[in-house]
Amino acid sequence: MKIITKISTYWTIQLIGWITTSLYWGFLAFFGGTFIWKIGIADLILDVTIGIALTHIYRNFALKNRWNKLSLKKLVPRIAISVLVLSLLYMLLIVGKLYLVRLIVLKSSPASFMVFLKSTQLQVFITGTRLMSIWVLAYHLYHYSRLEIETVKENARLSLIMKETQLNNLSAQLNPHFFFNSLNNIKFLILENPDSARRAIDLLSELLRNSLNNNAGRLIPLNEEINLIRDYLELEKIRFEERLQVKIETSVDLLKYLILPLSIQSLVENAIKHGIEKRKSGGFITVKVEMEHNFIKISVQNSGKLSKEIKDSGIGLSNLKERLLLQYNGNAFFEIKEMNDETVLTTILLPAK
Incomplete structure (x- = not known):
């Protein structure tokens, strides 16, 4: 031979x-x-x-x-x-x-x-x-x-993943459960509280516009992402009313740092879908942004339990981890875990550039 x-x-x-x-x-x-x-x-x-x-x-x-x-x-x-x-x-x-x-x-x-x-x-x-x-x-x-x-290949791959994330995000916001609930809430608000109804319509249209207009090829200021989250949670609070408590804390200059668009939004949406919606009593969502050892630490904590399906194969989270890996060359950190007090904590660490 x-x-x-x-x-x-x-x-x-x-x-x-x-x-x-x-x-x-x-x-x-x-x-x-x-x-x-x-x-x-x-x-x-x-x-x-x-x-x-x-x-x-x-x-x-x-x-x-x-x-x-x-x-x-x-x-x-x-x-x-x-x-x-x-x-x-x-x-x-x-x-x-x-x-x-x-x-x-x-x-x-x-x-x-x-x-x-x-x-x-x-x-x-x-x-x-x-x-x-x-x-x-x-x-x-x-x-x-x-x-x-x-x-070039990595940028193209990142762009494709970002486009997929945008479509997933838009799909989540346009799914019958979310969309029709929002419209039904707006319908009742028109009679009871016209000002709140107009505000809800503005929030819904703004969310849809952001889902379509986010540029996959760029980073965005941290404050733009936080504003998007505020709008999203305000609209969800109209739906859940007292069943949803929201708290957003920031201790960094939001205009100074850039992040991936729809990154924190994906975490908050995941918290609503797999946490708050599954609890009759609802729960809370806390978004916190702070500096930790030259990293931007972003944490989203919510009421609920972490299922193995979401931890291992959640589409939104998988896309987010892939985007972080490509954008920051492995220097970003992502973790999701269940806490002892029946809450789920998701953490992202980004290099503070």
């Missing part, structure tokens, strides 16, 4: 690139009339070995120090220094190779190594600088393009 080992793209490019470069120099020597086969073969093998060794060492060093994750401002000085160091090493190795190969093949040395080094160092250094610059720049441009492609 034969075992076929596939050469990676990296090693394929390395071998093709350095062999092509060495062959080019060999052809120049051949057509220049100074070609010796033994020297040519030795130069080919050693040139390829030196080129691959130096660039592979650089690659491992760059990966170990995560240079591919650096911004261009931080990366450019490192590239310049690296090219200079690589060029000097290349010059010393190539000059040493030229001297030793010719000494061994020709069996004689017309000059000492230092004299030979002084006569060839400038030309070899310039050649090394050109080759190392091309290799290092090509290497980082490749990784930069890969990073850009990954970023």
